[in-house]
Amino acid sequence: MENAKLILSGKEYELPMFSGTEDERAIDIRKLRDMTGAITYDPGYGNTGSCRSAITFIDGDKGILRYRGYPIEELAGSIRYSAAAYLMVYGRLPTEPEFLDWRKQLTLNSFVHASQVNFFDNFSALAHPMNILGSMISSMSAFYPHDAEDESDIDLHIQRLIGQVKTIAAFSYRKSVGLPYIYPRTDHSYAANFLRMMFATPAEEYVVPKVMENALDMLLILHMDHEQNCSTSTVRMVASSMSNIYASVSAGINALWGRLHGGANEAVLNMLKTIADDGGNVAKYVDLAKRKDNPFKLMGFGHRVYKNFDPRSKILKTAVDDVLNEMGIHDPLLDVAKSLEEVALKDDFFIARKLYPNVDFYSGILYRALGIPTEMFTVLFAIGRMPGWIAHWLEMRADPDLRIQRPRQIYIGEKMRHFEQMNLY
Numbered sequence: 362m363e364n365a366k367l368i369l370s371g372k373e374y375e376l377p378m379f380s381g382t383e384d385e386r387a388i389d390i391r392k393l394r395d396m397t398g399a400i401t402y403d404p405g406y407g408n409t410g411s412c413r414s415a416i417t418f419i420d421g422d423k424g425i426l427r428y429r430g431y432p433i434e435e436l437a438g439s440i441r442y443s444a445a446a447y448l449m450v451y452g453r454l455p456t457e458p459e460f461l462d463w464r465k466q467l468t469l470n471s472f473v474h475a476s477q478v479n480f481f482d483n484f485s486a487l488a489h490p491m492n493i494l495g496s497m498i499s500s501m502s503a504f505y506p507h508d509a510e511d512e513s514d515i516d517l518h519i520q521r522l523i524g525q526v527k528t529i530a531a532f533s534y535r536k537s538v539g540l541p542y543i544y545p546r547t548d549h550s551y552a553a554n555f556l557r558m559m560f561a562t563p564a565e566e567y568v569v570p571k572v573m574e575n576a577l578d579m580l581l582i583l584h585m586d587h588e589q590n591c592s593t594s595t596v597r598m599v600a601s602s603m604s605n606i607y608a609s610v611s612a613g614i615n616a617l618w619g620r621l622h623g624g625a626n627e628a629v630l631n632m633l634k635t636i637a638d639d640g641g642n643v644a645k646y647v648d649l650a651k652r653k654d655n656p657f658k659l660m661g662f663g664h665r666v667y668k669n670f671d672p673r674s675k676i677l678k679t680a681v682d683d684v685l686n687e688m689g690i691h692d693p694l695l696d697v698a699k700s701l702e703e704v705a706l707k708d709d710f711f712i713a714r715k716l717y718p719n720v721d722f723y724s725g726i727l728y729r730a731l732g733i734p735t736e737m738f739t740v741l742f743a744i745g746r747m748p749g750w751i752a753h754w755l756e757m758r759a760d761p762d763l764r765i766q767r768p769r770q771i772y773i774g775e776k777m778r779h780f781e782q783m784n785l786y
């Protein structure tokens with residue numbers, strides 16, 4: 362591929378170019394500062410490739426999402442969450458015996474350290490479950506202090522993280538409603554175990570409804586990875602300083618919490634409730650979202666990468682109809698969501714900016730149908746995303762180009778000035 366040419370102050374510089382397997386082109390600027398004394402300026406990193414990655418491919422203009430080469434439409438609804446997690450982490454689908462063993466290991470390693478369980482008693486009753494999840498995952502390296510730094514045992518760390526994230530999520534819910542903790546079973550799938558740990562009581566056998574198990578599997582797979590998004594980039598940033606996998610991933614959970622990222626699913630539901638309580642006047646809120654003097658945005662709309670339908674939202678829209686029908690649920694918030702989408706997609710403001718529903722727009726309605734409380738929605742996103750964060754952590758550690766991540770800046774503060782003695786000592 363030919364080099365890129367840059368002319369700066371009359372001098373010409375050549376910068377190498379390369380492309381990925383899907384022909385995305387990149388200018389390699391690693392020597393730019395040494396050669397020219399200048400750096401690039403790209404707040405939000407919209408034009409910056411921070412790594413080469415073989416995990417997930419997105420074409421935002423065409424609405425394409427593939428994990429390890431497989432289109433999301435072919436995976437979601439076709440395999441169990443744990444099989445997709447194996448694919449994500451190890452780069453290939455498991456054989457049947459590998460799958461059964463992996464599923465069993467995820468369950469056997471899903472028991473939270475007995476002393477760590479006491480933590481649930483000490484969080485404020487008002488604590489957000491994402492806060493509890495981030496703290497609990499971070500504290501895992503304190504419960505396995507010696508081996509957390511031992512990367513030869515990485516498979517065990519991976520199984521613990523994927524196994525325990527759902528236990529912590531379910532326990533924080535059980536604690537908040539004052540119900541006893543329920544433990545997972547090896548004869549249940551990952552999703553079935555999570556639903557059982559959330560909703561079973563010790564008093565009777567809980568049969569996990571298939572429709573709920575399948576819907577949860579699909580939701581978790583849709584959330585599994587999305588290349589260099591904010592939380593994944595955070596995991597990579599922390600990992601680049603050689604922090605252990607628990608510390609790196611807990612940072613990702615905190616990044617995911619924000620309402621512009623994973624927190625959007627909770628924000629969407631709250632927005633839909635507000636609109637419903639306000640008589641379902643969707644046009645009023647579409648107009649509000651366009652106003653520059655108002656910070657309100659249509660939550661669940663727009664995306665940094667997709668300038669077309671988010672393929673996950675397409676899958677979800679169909680799934681929401683199917684699952685609610687099968688469960689015999691009529692959710693008035695779904696009616697509000699559909700009319701909001703219809704009005705926004707016809708609006709010039711949204712058309713010009715290519716703003717479409719994203720993954721968070723319909724996922725909340727599905728979570729609601731499964732009985733998941735609104736403040737747990739982002740926690741569910743984190744459970745789904747865990748294998749993705751792990752895959753990026755592993756890929757980064759194996760990358761020969763790995764350097765500690767350390768962006769530059771353009772300083773715009775005071776020029777040097779001298780201190781005059783004052784009585785501040």
Ligand code: COA
Pocket residue numbers: 405620621622623625650651657658659660661662663664665666714716719720721
């Ligand atoms: N509602 C109203 N306007 C929106 C919008 C929304 N949801 N999302 C973007 N816009 C507008 C911006 O105000 C901006 O308008 P302008 O060009 O007149 O200034 C334009 O669309 C481009 O948006 P920008 O902020 O540059 O996009 P971004 O790539 O920085 O941000 C998101 C992407 C996802 C953070 C943003 O679309 C958003 O905040 N969406 C709502 C939150 C959400 O659903 N997040 C989940 C993402 S999976």
